[in-house]
Amino acid sequence: MACILLARCQSFRRQEQGMIFQQGVDALAHAEPLDRPADGLQGWVRRAYRAAGRTGSRLANALYGTWLGHPFHPVVTDVVVGTWTATEVLDALDALSGRHVFARCADASLLTGIGAASVAVLSGLTEWQHTRAHPRRVGLVHAIANISITLLQGTSLALRLLGARRAGRALSGFCYGVLITSSYLGGEMVGKYRIGVNHAPVDQVPQQFVAVMAERDLPENELRRVDAGGVSVLLVRQGERIYAMHATCTHLGGPLPQGTLVDGVIQCPWHGSRFDLETGRVVRGPASFPEQCLATRVRDGQIEVGPPAGLGRCRHEPVGATG
Incomplete structure (x- = not known):
C-alpha cells in the first residue's frame, strides 16, 4: 500500500512539474512586451536576406531544408544536443580520471557542437522570420537562449584552451541545463504550434479517379x-x-x-x-x-x-x- 501511495505521489509531482513548464511557456506566448524585440529581429533577418539577393535566396533555401525535403533545423539541432551531451560525459570522465585523452575528446565534441549550434541558430532564425503571435514570442526566447549558450560555449572552449578547465567544465554544465530548457521550447514550437511540420493533408488522397x-x-x-x-x-x-x-x-x-x-x-x-x-x-x-x-x-x-x-x-x- 505504501509503495502504491509513493508511486502515485511521484506521478502527481511529475504531472505538476509538467504543468509548471507548460504554464511558463503559455506565459511567454502571451507576453506582449516580446513583440517589439521580435519585430526588430524579424525585420533584421528579412533585410539581411534581401540585401544578399540571389545568394541570400540560395542560403535561405539551404537552411530551410528545401534540398532535403525535410526541415533542416531539427536535423542540425540533434547534432548539437548529441555532441554537447558527449561533452558533459567526457568532462565527467576527465574530472574523475584525470586522463588527458578525455579532455581532448571533450574539447573536440564541444567545438563540433559550437559549429552545429551556429548553423542551428541561422536555420532557426530563417524559419522563425515567418511566424506570428504566440509561436513568434516563444521562438524569440528560444532563439535568444540558443544564441547565448552558443556564445558561452565558445567562452568555455577558450577557458579550457587557456588552462582553466574546471571553470570551462562548469560553464559548459550551466549551458547544458539551458540547452535542455531551450529544447523544451523548441518542442513546444513543433508540437503545439506546428512550426516545421507538414501542413498539407498528406494522408488524404483520392483512392480512385x-x-x-x-x-x-x-x-x-x-x-x-x-x-x-x-x-x-x-x-x-x-x-x-x-x-x-x-x-x-x-x-x-x-x-x-x-x-x-x-x-x-x-x-x-x-x-x-x-x-x-x-x-x-x-x-x-x-x-x-x-x-x-x-x-x-x-x-x-x-x-x-x-x-x-x-x-x-x-x-x-x-x-x-x-x-
Whole structure:
C-alpha cells in the first residue's frame, strides 16, 4: 500500500512539474512586451536576406531544408544536443580520471557542437522570420537562449584552451541545463504550434479517379480549387496537360489556389514557397516538404483526379487521350 501511495505521489509531482513548464511557456506566448524585440529581429533577418539577393535566396533555401525535403533545423539541432551531451560525459570522465585523452575528446565534441549550434541558430532564425503571435514570442526566447549558450560555449572552449578547465567544465554544465530548457521550447514550437511540420493533408488522397469538373470550364493558366472525394485539390491547365496537387501549402497551410503561376510553378500567396506543377517538388522555400501531386485524366468531357503512383510520381494524361 505504501509503495502504491509513493508511486502515485511521484506521478502527481511529475504531472505538476509538467504543468509548471507548460504554464511558463503559455506565459511567454502571451507576453506582449516580446513583440517589439521580435519585430526588430524579424525585420533584421528579412533585410539581411534581401540585401544578399540571389545568394541570400540560395542560403535561405539551404537552411530551410528545401534540398532535403525535410526541415533542416531539427536535423542540425540533434547534432548539437548529441555532441554537447558527449561533452558533459567526457568532462565527467576527465574530472574523475584525470586522463588527458578525455579532455581532448571533450574539447573536440564541444567545438563540433559550437559549429552545429551556429548553423542551428541561422536555420532557426530563417524559419522563425515567418511566424506570428504566440509561436513568434516563444521562438524569440528560444532563439535568444540558443544564441547565448552558443556564445558561452565558445567562452568555455577558450577557458579550457587557456588552462582553466574546471571553470570551462562548469560553464559548459550551466549551458547544458539551458540547452535542455531551450529544447523544451523548441518542442513546444513543433508540437503545439506546428512550426516545421507538414501542413498539407498528406494522408488524404483520392483512392480512385473522381470527376471534379468539366474540362471546358478550366481555362489555361487559371488556378482552380476543386473537391476530389473530400480532398481539397488545386487544378492548373497548361497546354494539353492538366496538373493537380493538394491545395494547402506544406509550409504553414497557405491556400495555393489563391497563389500565382511564376515561370511554370505555383507560388504560395503567404510566404512565397514555390512548387513544381508536375511533381510537387519544392522549387523555392520556405517550404521544405514537397506538395502531393495527383494524377489527372479527362473522360467524357470531365476532368478526373486520381491517386498518385508515389510521391512525386503522377501521370497527367494529355487532354484528348482516352487511355
